[in-house]
Amino acid sequence: MIDYLALAEKSPSDVRELIRAGEWDQPTSGLSNGHTQANLVILPEKYAYDFLLFCQRNPKPCPLLEVLDTGDPIVKLMADHADIRTDIPKYRIYKNGVMHSEVTDLRPFWREDFVSFLIGCSFSFEQALLENDIPVRQIEEQCNVPMYRTTIPCKSAGVFQGPMVVSMRPMSEEQAIRAIQVTTRYPSVHGAPIHFGNPDKIGIHDLGHPDFGAAVTIREGEIPVFWACGVTPQAAVMASKPELAITHSPGHMFITDQKDTAFSIM
Amino acid sequence: MIDYLALAEKSPSDVRELIRAGEWDQPTSGLSNGHTQANLVILPEKYAYDFLLFCQRNPKPCPLLEVLDTGDPIVKLMADHADIRTDIPKYRIYKNGVMHSEVTDLRPFWREDFVSFLIGCSFSFEQALLENDIPVRQIEEQCNVPMYRTTIPCKSAGVFQGPMVVSMRPMSEEQAIRAIQVTTRYPSVHGAPIHFGNPDKIGIHDLGHPDFGAAVTIREGEIPVFWACGVTPQAAVMASKPELAITHSPGHMFITDQKDTAFSIM
Structure with missing residues (x-):
C-alpha cells in the first residue's frame, strides 16, 4: 500500500509513473502538492467545436488549460511526456450519456478522431x-x-x-x-x-x-x-448524450507539471 | 461633425445607433467611457474550430468574450439588440490573407455560414x-x-x-x-x-x-x-490566409453594454 501523504511530496512525473504502472487508482487531491491538476474530457472530433464553445461560454466551471490536437494523446503544454490514455488513475466511458464502464487504461479504446480537453481543477x-x-x-x-x-x-x-x-x-x-x-x-x-x-x-x-x-x-x-x-462537463455529457465521451473519474485527476502559482495572477 | 468628447458620456446603445446610422466611422477609444469594447473576427464555419482553438491557446492576445452561433449576426451576451453587421464603425474584408476592402456595413456580405468572435480589448x-x-x-x-x-x-x-x-x-x-x-x-x-x-x-x-x-x-x-x-487575430488572418475573413478595422471596436468593472476580478 502506497502512503498517501508520501505522495504529496513526490514530483508530478513520479506520481504519473506510479499511476501509469497501475499502482495508484485513488483520488489525487493532495498529491504532488503545489502542482496543478486537471479534469479530462475526450470527445470524437465531430463534437469538439460544440464542446470548445461550451467551455468558452462557461469559463467558471470549464476553464480550459489545454486542448490536444485531434488523435494525439500526448500532452504538450501542461506536462512533459505525459500520455492522456494512461496517466490518470481512473476514467469513465459514457455512451449516450450513460456511464458504461470505469477503466484505468484508455489505450484499448483510443480512436484517431478523439480530441482531449484538459480543464482547470479547484x-x-x-x-x-x-x-x-x-x-x-x-x-x-x-x-x-x-x-x-x-x-x-x-x-x-x-x-x-x-x-x-x-x-x-x-x-x-x-x-x-x-x-x-x-x-x-x-x-x-x-x-x-x-x-x-x-x-x-x-x-x-x-x-x-x-x-x-x-x-x-x-x-x-x-x-x-x-x-x-x-x-x-460530465453532467453536460450526461444531459446532452453524445454517443461516446470519456472523462476522468471524479476526483481522479491529471497531475500537470505546472505549479499552481503559475495560475495565480497576483 | 459629432463632438468626440461628448460621445464619451453617451450610452453604448446610443453610440451604436450613431454608428449604425453611419454618423460615426472613427476609432472608438474613449467612447461610452467605462464600457467594454471588443475586437471582431468573422470566419466561415469551416475555420471556426481552428480559430476557437487558436484563441484558447493564446488567451493573452485573444481573450474571447462571446462567440455567436453560426449564421447569427445578433449579439446575445455582450449587448442587447446589437447587430454585428452594422454596429461597428468600420470593417476590413480579407481575402486569402490580403485586405481586400474596408466597409462600414456588412449586410451585403453576410453569409449563413459566418461565425462571429468578439475578443476583449485593452x-x-x-x-x-x-x-x-x-x-x-x-x-x-x-x-x-x-x-x-x-x-x-x-x-x-x-x-x-x-x-x-x-x-x-x-x-x-x-x-x-x-x-x-x-x-x-x-x-x-x-x-x-x-x-x-x-x-x-x-x-x-x-x-x-x-x-x-x-x-x-x-x-x-x-x-x-x-x-x-x-x-x-488580424495578423493571424494575414499570415494564415483563410480564403475569407472579416474583422473590425483596428481601433474601430464594438462597444458592448458591459461595464469595464464587470471584467475586473477584484
Whole structure:
C-alpha cells in the first residue's frame, strides 16, 4: 500500500509513473502538492467545436488549460511526456450519456478522431488555502471532495447543455472571506466561489449525499462554500448524450507539471 | 461633425445607433467611457474550430468574450439588440490573407455560414488607468492607439498561426508599476502588459511607425509599455490566409453594454 501523504511530496512525473504502472487508482487531491491538476474530457472530433464553445461560454466551471490536437494523446503544454490514455488513475466511458464502464487504461479504446480537453481543477488552489490556514476537509479526511449538481444552468453550445456542478469545502465565515480573496487570484482554475451558506438556493438539498465524490464532516460553526467544478462537463455529457465521451473519474485527476502559482495572477 | 468628447458620456446603445446610422466611422477609444469594447473576427464555419482553438491557446492576445452561433449576426451576451453587421464603425474584408476592402456595413456580405468572435480589448481598462492618473496618450491626442507586430509567435492551432500584436501606451516607470497593478485585475481584456522599456527585444524597431493605428508622442522620461492586442487575430488572418475573413478595422471596436468593472476580478 502506497502512503498517501508520501505522495504529496513526490514530483508530478513520479506520481504519473506510479499511476501509469497501475499502482495508484485513488483520488489525487493532495498529491504532488503545489502542482496543478486537471479534469479530462475526450470527445470524437465531430463534437469538439460544440464542446470548445461550451467551455468558452462557461469559463467558471470549464476553464480550459489545454486542448490536444485531434488523435494525439500526448500532452504538450501542461506536462512533459505525459500520455492522456494512461496517466490518470481512473476514467469513465459514457455512451449516450450513460456511464458504461470505469477503466484505468484508455489505450484499448483510443480512436484517431478523439480530441482531449484538459480543464482547470479547484485542487489547484488548495495548497494556497492550506497556506492561509483554511481547512481542506477532504485532504484532512483523505477522501474525495464532495461534488453536487446545482440548479444553475450552464449556457448551452450546440448539443451541449446541463447544470453547473460545484465542489464544496466547509469552513468558518472568517475563513470563507479569506478563501474568497485567495481563490480570486486563480481565475483559470475556477477562481472565487460561486456561493456559500445556503445550499438550497442553488438546488442542493442534502450535503450528506453528494452527486460525485464523498461526504465530508461539516463542523459546528462552519458553512459550506461552493466552487464551480470541472465535473460540470460530465453532467453536460450526461444531459446532452453524445454517443461516446470519456472523462476522468471524479476526483481522479491529471497531475500537470505546472505549479499552481503559475495560475495565480497576483 | 459629432463632438468626440461628448460621445464619451453617451450610452453604448446610443453610440451604436450613431454608428449604425453611419454618423460615426472613427476609432472608438474613449467612447461610452467605462464600457467594454471588443475586437471582431468573422470566419466561415469551416475555420471556426481552428480559430476557437487558436484563441484558447493564446488567451493573452485573444481573450474571447462571446462567440455567436453560426449564421447569427445578433449579439446575445455582450449587448442587447446589437447587430454585428452594422454596429461597428468600420470593417476590413480579407481575402486569402490580403485586405481586400474596408466597409462600414456588412449586410451585403453576410453569409449563413459566418461565425462571429468578439475578443476583449485593452480599451476596457483605460478608464481604470485614467482613474489612477496614468496617461492614455491616444485619448489625449484623439487618435488611434499605436499597435505593432512583434516577433513573439502565437501558439498555432490548425491553419492559424502568426505573431502577437501589441498596443503601446507611454508613461513613466512609476506609472508603469501602477499600470501593471491596475491591468492585472482585468485578465479577460488582456490583463497585465507583456513588455516594457525595450521594444527591440520584442521585434519593434521604430515606435514612430506603428503597423496599425497612429503614432503617439512619447515624452521625455517616459517608457513604452506594451499590452497584448486583439488585432493579433488580424495578423493571424494575414499570415494564415483563410480564403475569407472579416474583422473590425483596428481601433474601430464594438462597444458592448458591459461595464469595464464587470471584467475586473477584484
